[in-house]
Amino acid sequence: MRSYALTFRGKLVVALLIVIFLVLPATLIVAWALTRSSTSEESHHGSFGLHQKGIDLTSSGSNPVDSPDSSNASQSGNNGGSAAYDPSLSGPKAFDFDAGFMTFLFTPELQTAIDDNTNSMLGELLTSPQYTEGSNISVEIPLLSDDDMAKITSAVTNAFNTYNVPLSDVVFFVYQPESGAQTFEISISLS
Numbered sequence: 445m446r447s448y449a450l451t452f453r454g455k456l457v458v459a460l461l462i463v464i465f466l467v468l469p470a471t472l473i474v475a476w477a478l479t480r481s482s483t484s485e486e487s488h489h490g491s492f493g494l495h496q497k498g499i500d501l502t503s504s505g506s507n508p509v510d511s512p513d514s515s516n517a518s519q520s521g522n523n524g525g526s527a528a529y530d531p532s533l534s535g536p537k538a539f540d541f542d543a544g545f546m547t548f549l550f551t552p553e554l555q556t557a558i559d560d561n562t563n564s565m566l567g568e569l570l571t572s573p574q575y576t577e578g579s580n581i582s583v584e585i586p587l588l589s590d591d592d593m594a595k596i597t598s599a600v601t602n603a604f605n606t607y608n609v610p611l612s613d614v615v616f617f618v619y620q621p622e623s624g625a626q627t628f629e630i631s632i633s634l635s
Contacts, residue, residue, distance in 0.1 A: 479635075534559050537629065544574025544634030550599065551627045552592040558603045566632070570607050574634040581614045584631040586621035593618075596630065 450458070534555055538547040546569050548562040558566070569575070581604070585596050597616060604614055621628055 534562070534627070536562050536565050539565055539569070541568065541572050542574075544569065544572040545632070547629050547631045549627050550596055550630050552588065552595045553626060555599065556595055557599045563603050563606070566603055567607055569632065569634070570609065572634055579613065580635050581609065582617060582631075582633045582635060583614060584617045584619055584629075584633075586625075586628040587618040588621070588628075596628075600630065600632075 534549050534551055536546065536548045538545070540546070546565060548558070548565075550558070575581075583600055585593065585600070587593070588596070600616075601611060601614065604611065
């Protein structure tokens, strides 16, 4: 019976393989998880009170956050027909040019496209210093039915298409929305 001894070169190859297949992927996963958690914390905690040029979008008129009154108003349409469009259930909610971040409201039952005000703010966001060649655009959308998610993703991708943004730069993330909500926050951040 033969006995094999591992040479110095063999040990070096084994150590290199361990680094390549175990340590490097683990480091990448940890780094991705840390950046993902900080992005989602910004989008949930920072969306109330972000402002641009001294204008706080959350205090302009009525608060467009989905409440029982506003969800009832959206359902009280033509007795089973489609509900009338209420502008307070869509549009920009938070915007920070320097950070490359915006949040807007979207009601899939009433909308198939992003409203004009949000679309123009998206164009302004794309001029942010955060958006450079090779940047990724993170879009956080709610986890809904296939039809509603298709409406949201279609509206967002169509808006990016109007600004000639390569869809390969756009990454969608989903979050669990509150139950019974009809209007949802969509967050876009540049990184």
